Amino acid sequence: MPSVSRRYATGQNRFERPSGRANNELAAPVVLMVSGGADSTALLVLAVTSTLDIDDGRGRSRIARERLHVLHVNHELRGIDAEEDEEFVSDLARRYGIPCTIRRVDIAARAASTDGNVENAGRIVRYAEAARLANELSASFGTPRSAARILTAHTADDRAETFFMNAIRGTGAAGLSSIPRRRNRIVRPLLDCAHNELCDLLRMRGIVWREDEGNANTRYLRAFVRHEVMPVVEHRNPHVVASLANTCDILSDEDxxxxxxxxxxxxxxVRREGLGLVVIDAARLAATEVALARRMVRQALLGVCSELRxxxxxxxRVLELVAAGEGATTVPLGVEARVEHGLLVIRSRQALPAAVAAWLEVPGRLPLSDGRVLAARLHLVPPGDVCAYARSHALEWVGQSVLLDAAAVGIDPVQGGRLWVDVAHAGDVLCPLGMHGQSKKLSDLLGEAHVPVEERPLVPIVRTSPTGAVVWVAGIRxxxxxxxxxxxxxLLELSLLPAP
Known part of the structure; x- marks a missing residue:
């Protein structure tokens, strides 16, 4: 691997503005994520004094100092050491004349409220804070958010360690691709550099850095890989870091x-999708080549919750359910995958709006929690066959609107009235239209209509009163x-109207 001094010490300004690139994009903010360790300290130093490739079309070039902004996130995990890290980063940024933003977050509390993984919680918070700062700076700079860059100090060593970490956890090609050089606005310009090279660079310039004693605690997977796995592998192949870098690049391109x-x-x-929800044709997914099916399931899960690990x-496990044609499972962060009635339904905890329980005035409208509206109004009976008229109305509206006998449900033709709307309850029965008075369990009716169990609380059930008979299973029968x-x-017209 070429030396850092040859890579960074030229000091030449290779600024060449690409044709067609807007001036304001080249003036967009560049957020440096600096923890105070050797790698991030080197990132700050090199960003100020040398050239970096931040994937903006210019290749290796100097970054205008007015674009730079340091971000340090204090995790509040290490007491006085964390305070000293914060002070060190602030002083270093001040020394180079770079604005510095400090964000303090109780990571232990964040982790306790989710899956208990402190490392994962810290990572999520750091990137969220970096994105927030980049957006704030873009607004103040008057530049597009997409033109901003968030630089991290990941090195070739980090990439090799992440390769082994993902292999230990169990992963696919995406995980074995390890750390990408760029993901959206996040760029890793030091990914070809070794950690030791950056330490040597700092020593040559007389710059100190902070050491996190927690990095030696092999209870954490990264520390275990760094101190227990890598030395063994490097003993067998001293160039394993460079070899893995090439492997990761190949896997990344193919992935x-x-x-x-x-x-x-x-x-x-995809048959339906919304916030925290995607519904997929399970039969066609089962017939897809497994190499693509795995990726499709992964994309669908991440589309529902981008923070999934x-x-x-x-x-x-999800593909097992698809092959079986039924069943359910839960993945981290409470995302559920269920196969039912030929559909794979993937939803997050937040996907289901609250169920309804309220009076519907006649005439009147009742907004539902998912944005739809239940409407009721009265009509005079038109000339001719009223029964045929009601049937044609239902066909025209595909069951989303029905015409009923107002008197039969207790609605006064002059003064109107009200109906109770809630959800299906255990033991509910009705006499479905067309079955000539035969009764059926409401749960069986919903099952025959292929309504997934978890979506049944969203089907409005219109009743004569809170304990009265079912009038209409909205949109079904x-x-x-x-x-x-x-x-x-x-005539009483009941309609289930889509969200505006």
């Missing part, structure tokens, strides 16, 4: 291609006893 193919295929299989076993008959004198 990017297969990911794009999987994304195109997944779009064809997926392992190969999580994706494999009316009750036989509420249908229009030749003697009907007033």
């Amino acid at each position: 990017a291609y297969l990911t794009s193919v999987a994304a195109r295929t997944l779009r064809k299989l 997926l392992e190969a076993r999580h994706v494999a 009316a009750d036989e006893r509420a249908k229009c008959v030749p003697a009907t004198s007033q």
Whole structure:
């Protein structure tokens, strides 16, 4: 591996503005994530004094100092040591004349409220704070958010360690690709540098850095790989870090291609999607080549919750359910995958809005928690066959609106009234329209309509009162006893309207 001095010490300004690039994009903010360790200290020094490739089309070039901004996140985990890290980074930024933002976050509390993983919680918070700062700076600079850059100090050593960490956890090609050189606005310009080279650079310049004693605690997986695994591997192959860098680049290129193919295929299989929810054709997914199916499931899970720390076993379990045609499983952070009625439903905890329980005035409208609206109004009976008129209305509205006999459900033709709307309850029965008075359990009706169990609380059930008979299972079936008959004198129209 070439030396750091040859890579960074030239000091030449290779600023060449690419044709067609807007001036304000080249003036966009560059956030340096600095912890105070050797690698991030070197990142700050090199960003100020030398050239870096931040993937903005200019290659290796100097970054205008007014674009630079340091971010330090104090995790509040190490007491006085964390305070001293914060002070060190502030002083270092001040020495080079770079603005510095300090963010303090109780990572232990954050971890306790999720999966208990302190390392994961810290990572999520750091990137969230970096994104927030980049957005704030972009607004003040008057530049597009997409033009901002967030630089991290990941090195070739970090990449090799992450390769082994992901292999130990269990992963696919994406995990074995390890740390990417760029993901959206996040760029790792030191990914070809070894940690020892950066330490040598700092020593040559007489710059000290902070050491985190926690990095030696092999209870954490990264420390275990760094201190227990890497020395053994390097004893067998002293150039393993460079070898793995090449391997990761190859895997990353191939993974990017297969990911794009999987994304195109997944779009064809999606039957419904929303915030924290995606519904996929399970039969077609089961018929897809397993190499693509794995990626499609992974993309779907991450689309529902981008913070998931997926392992190969999580994706494999979902595919097992798809092959079986039924069943459910939960992956980290409470995301559920369920196969039912030929569909794979993936949802987060926040996907389901609250169930409804309220009066619907007649005439009137009742907003539902998912944005839809339940509407009721009265109509005069038109000339001709009222029963045929009601049937044609239901066909035209594909069951999303029905015409019922107002008197049969207790609605006064002059003064109107009100109906109770809530959800299905255990033991509910009705006489579905078209079954000539035969009763059926409401749960069986919903099952025959292929409504997933977890979505049934979202189906509005219209009743004569909180304890009264079912009038309409909204969007599915009316009750036989509420249908229009030749003697009907007033029509009640109930409609389930989509969200605006």
